[in-house]
Amino acid sequence: LWRKNCNSVQINKLHGAQVPKGNWSLPWIGESLTFYNQGPYQFYSQHIARYGRTFRTHLMGNPTIVMSTPEAAKFLLTTQQKSFLVFMPPSVSRLMGFRSTYKQEAMAAKMNKTIHESLHFELVRNKVAKVDRIARWVLSSWEKQPCVVTYEETKKFAFHVALDFIAGMAPSPETMKMMDDYSYIVKAMETFMQFNIPGTSYHKALEKRQKVLESSLHIVKKRRLEQSKEKCPLDLLMELEDDNGDKISDDLLQVQLFQFMFGAFHSTSVLFVWILKFLGENQLILQQVKVAEQDTLRIGKTSPEDPLSWTDIVNMPLTSRVIQETLRIANIAPFMTRQATEDINYNGIWIPKGWCVQLGLHYLHLSPEYHKDPLKFDPSRFQAPEKPVTFLPFGSGVTMCPGRELAKMEALVFLHYLVTTYSWENIGSEKGIKYFPTSSLKGGLPIKISKLSEYVI
C-alpha cells in the first residue's frame, strides 16, 4: 500500500511536471539506512550515476527529492524559499525543541530577525581581544596534556566564545557542566532513528536537554540583573515585545538560547578539528601559513601579551583561504533539508506538497564541474573568486548562518596562537568520518603538542 501510494503520487502530473527517477526501498525507513551507512557523498554519487543529477528517494520517514546543482541551491534557498520549511528528522527536532511551524509564528519571526541582526560585523570586530584571551587560556591548558583530543578541547574554546558573545557569560564550573550536557545531546544525534525509551541514550539526552534549558534560564535571569553597558544578542532578545507590548517569555527565551548556542559551538569546534587534520597532512601549506603570515604578524607585536587586533584579522589572507578550503572539503553541514508547503513545479520537476527536498552540499562542493581537482586540499583555489553558488558552507538566503563571521574570526585567532606557539603530531589511528549531525572525525583527532623553542618574542 505504501509503495502504491508513493507511486500514485509519482504518476500524477502538474502542468507536465514529473517526479524524478529514483528508489523508494523499504516502507517508512526507505533508504535511510544506506544513506546513514554510506554517508552523503557516496550515497549521492551512486544515485546520481544511476538516476541522474536530480533523483527521488525516501529518507527519515519522508519521500525526498535530492538536488545538488547551483541552480537548485538558488531555487531552494533564495528564489522559492517561501514555499519550504526547514526540516529535521523527528528525533533531532525533539532534541532541539524545533517545530515546523516555528518560522510562521509572529514572535518567533521577530526573534529570528533579531538573531540575524544582532550578530553584526561590529560585534565580531569588538570581540577580537576577548576571543584572543579565551584562545590563549584554552591552548595553554593543552601544554600539560600528553594527549589532546582535539574535538574535546576545541569545544571548550568554541563554547565559551559563543557564550560570551551571545550572553556575555564568562567561563565557570557551571558553564563547563552545561557544555558537557550539550555534548551528550550532540552525541545522541549521531544515531539514526531513536525512540524515547527509558534506559536509552536518547532518553538520557532528552533529560540532558532539560538540564541545559534550566541552565539557559539561569543565564537569562542572571543577565537581566546585570545591566551591562555592552549589549549582547541575548539582551536584544530580552527587549523584544509582541504585538500587545508584552515582553518575550522566559520559556521562549530559554529555548531560543538553547538553539542559538547549539548552532554556535558544535560546528565551529568541528571546523577546528578539520583544519588541524588538513594542516597536519599538508606540511608545506602549514609552513606557509606559519612563516609567511602568522610568525610575521607575531614578530610585529611589541610583547608576547599583545593581543591580536581586527587589523591583524583582516591581514590573514593565506590562513583565511585554508579555512575556506577546509569548509569546502570537510562539508560540516553536508546537506540541507526542506519540506514543501505546496505543490511546486521546478523546471519540469514536480515537488509534491509535504515532500522533502534535500540539497546535497557535499556533492556540490566536491563536484569536478565546479571545483578543479575537487578532492585535493588546495587553499590557493580561493585566490580566484569561486563560481556563483558553488560554495555554500554557511547556507544561503534568509536562513544563512548569522554566525559565519564570528566562526571565521575565531578560527583565525585560534590558528594564530596554535601555529606560532606549538607544533603538533597526530597520535591516533584514522577511525573514519561520521556524518550526523555534522561531518566530523570519529575519535576527535587525538594529537600531541609541543611548545616551540623559538617562541621567545
Ligand code: HEM
Ligand atoms: C564553522 C562554523 C559554522 C558552520 C559550518 C555553520 C553552518 C550553518 C548553516 C549551513 C546554517 C544554515 C542551516 C539551514 O539553512 O538549514 C546555519 C544556521 C545557523 N547558524 Fe551557523 N554555522 C557555524 C557557526 C555558527 C556560529 C558561530 C553561530 C552563532 C554565533 C551560528 C549560528 C547559527 C544560527 C542561529 C543559525 C540559524 C539561522 C536561521 O535559521 O535563520 N552558527 N549555520
